[in-house]
Amino acid sequence: MKYQWRITKYNPLFRNEKGHYLLDEWTCPSEIGKIINGNLFTLEEYLFIEHAYVETIIEFLNEKRQYSLRLIQTSNRSISHEDKTSILYDNEFGMINIKEDLIVNINEIRLICKMILRNFADCQLYSKDNFFVHFGWDYYMYIGSNQKSLTAIEFAKKSGLYVEELSSPYYFEEKDTTRLVQWSEVGVEIPLVIGDEEIVNVPLEEYRKIFGLSEEHPVFGYFEITENYRDYFQLFLNHKMDFTKYEYGLWAGN
Structure with missing residues (x-):
């Protein structure tokens, strides 16, 4: 800006x-x-x-x-x-x-x-x-x-x-953005991230489609990954996704 x-x-x-x-x-x-x-x-x-x-x-x-x-x-x-x-x-x-x-x-x-x-x-x-x-x-x-x-x-x-x-410490652009798939244990009262993997080369349009976001949304923040999209995200991960053990989300920030 x-x-x-x-x-x-x-x-x-x-x-x-x-x-x-x-x-x-x-x-x-x-x-x-x-x-x-x-x-x-x-x-x-x-x-x-x-x-x-x-x-x-x-x-x-x-x-x-x-x-x-x-x-x-x-x-x-x-x-x-x-x-x-x-x-x-x-x-x-x-x-x-x-x-x-x-x-x-x-x-x-x-x-x-x-x-x-x-x-x-x-x-x-x-x-x-x-x-x-x-x-x-x-x-x-x-x-x-x-x-x-x-x-x-x-x-x-x-x-x-x-x-x-003065620049906002919360401001960043797409070029500065890192996106991680994070996972935490199912059923824990206060979930803590116990693992993550960075994913790259996914067009923003794909994220917007998956998470139901508008064309103007920058895809910054945290978004829950449901089991419906396990096969898609598994393509980018070494971690074997297991929804019986873990809850998953996409975190995007800098």
Whole structure:
């Protein structure tokens, strides 16, 4: 992506030469109600900053006239009963079905970004060669675009955020991508990868067909391999696939 920014609540003046942030600040909404650097971190303070993040994303989209994005690298996280008791839970969160390859509009983007920032969802927002939004740990946000977006940058600054020209650590292209077939034991409460093999020279169109993805999906992330496709993937593996013992998936990243 031609232009990329790190947009956060963290003032870069307080970073050392290695880029480490030196002040003690809140990094997660779960800290609401705690004393941080001698001050009570309140819900109101949190919501003010969250609003700045979300509306900055919308300003970038509006300036670019980009009114929808695709969800990729989604997790299977579901809203639990405990989640619904949180002061940060909004009933609207239960009205949207976050799933891989889903195209979402501006209003849905607002809602999904709130869910991500409040740790109720995990995904990236993407438009091929045009735009992305990445969220990292500790309330870091990265935006990429194929245009400069000077108006949106000014909006972010006026909203109390800091904009730095910096590449997203979560951004990579097809040339940087590694794809592995991974396997873990069946029936384990917390599955751990116990083996993997890299596979190469498979056209993206084949992956999209197998996993039911759109032509625009970059095939980044994790995808379950069902037994229906054992014969196809076995062609690329030395490992003898055994679905009675193992669960299989394709992992694609860098």
